[in-house]
Amino acid sequence: MRKTNNIILETAVKVLLFFIALYSVYIFTAGHYYPGGGFIGGLMTAGAIVLLLITYDIKTVTKILPVNYRILTAIGLLFAIGTSAGSLIYDLPFLTHAFGDVHLPLLGELSIHTATLFDLGVYFVVVGVTMTIIQTIGEDE
Amino acid sequence: MIDIMIRLALVFCSISMLGLIYRVIKGPSVADRVIALDAIGVNLVAITALISIVLNSHAFLEIILLIGILAFIGTVAFAKYLEKGVIIERERNH
Numbered sequence: 181m182r183k184t185n186n187i188i189l190e191t192a193v194k195v196l197l198f199f200i201a202l203y204s205v206y207i208f209t210a211g212h213y214y215p216g217g218g219f220i221g222g223l224m225t226a227g228a229i230v231l232l233l234i235t236y237d238i239k240t241v242t243k244i245l246p247v248n249y250r251i252l253t254a255i256g257l258l259f260a261i262g263t264s265a266g267s268l269i270y271d272l273p274f275l276t277h278a279f280g281d282v283h284l285p286l287l288g289e290l291s292i293h294t295a296t297l298f299d300l301g302v303y304f305v306v307v308g309v310t311m312t313i314i315q316t317i318g319e320d321e
Numbered sequence: 322m323i324d325i326m327i328r329l330a331l332v333f334c335s336i337s338m339l340g341l342i343y344r345v346i347k348g349p350s351v352a353d354r355v356i357a358l359d360a361i362g363v364n365l366v367a368i369t370a371l372i373s374i375v376l377n378s379h380a381f382l383e384i385i386l387l388i389g390i391l392a393f394i395g396t397v398a399f400a401k402y403l404e405k406g407v408i409i410e411r412e413r414n415h
Contacts, residue, residue: 184404189397200390207383215380224390231394234401237410318409 186235193235200228208303218299222306229311238318249311256304263297324375331371338364355399362392 208221232241267276279293341364344357366388373381402408 196393203386203390215383220387224387227390227394231397233409234394234398237413239412314409319411 189235218302222303225307226310249308252304253308256301259301263294327371334364334368359396
């Protein structure tokens with residue numbers, strides 16, 4: 181039997197993957213002012229990884245992205261709990277968020293809201309859960 | 322004038338979607354149905370763009386790119402299933 185090769189798909193995905201990943205990061209960061217947020221951004225990132233899984237195989241993708249998605253889910257939940265419980269230190273109710281101007285070494289003056297960190301937790305959980313479901317079903321033969 | 326033209330374009334997009342739905346239902350082979358579903362996704366992009374012009378908002382522009390990406394991923398997954406029988410392989414070269 182002749183071996184099939186899908187070089188058109190592989191070459192197209194090499195270009196498209198960066199657009200999809202960039203678009204998911206854009207949707208995640210724009211979530212405060214425009215439609216979007218952690219959930220749909222996480223789903224788009226998972227979609228990019230799924231496209232990689234369809235094009236290549238599980239072994240190659242785990243070599244490209246050596247991420248344990250169950251630990252990613254745990255890290256996301258830790259972010260959510262941490263930003264929620266952080267307000268207790270300042271004697272404020274649970275889930276009270278704060279914002280302020282922070283001077284970062286590379287980016288300069290930034291107005292940062294702690295809801296972004298909560299959203300980052302949602303993002304990690306969505307990516308982790310989606311990829312766990314898809315990889316668990318995909319590995320089953 | 323532009324308002325009438327946009328509504329006319331919406332009507333034509335709807336008619337072409339009806340033709341594609343006929344092909345999804347009737348299509349003799351599975352490949353016909355997959356192609357028709359992909360084209361329905363493209364038509365959906367056009368309809369979303371026209372609706373966002375009618376509603377005079379730019380809140381749907383993300384949705385357009387989203388539908389395009391999702392239609393592509395879905396079509397690729399279906400094509401791989403028809404070709405190889407599995408969507409996600411464990412190992413490629415064996």
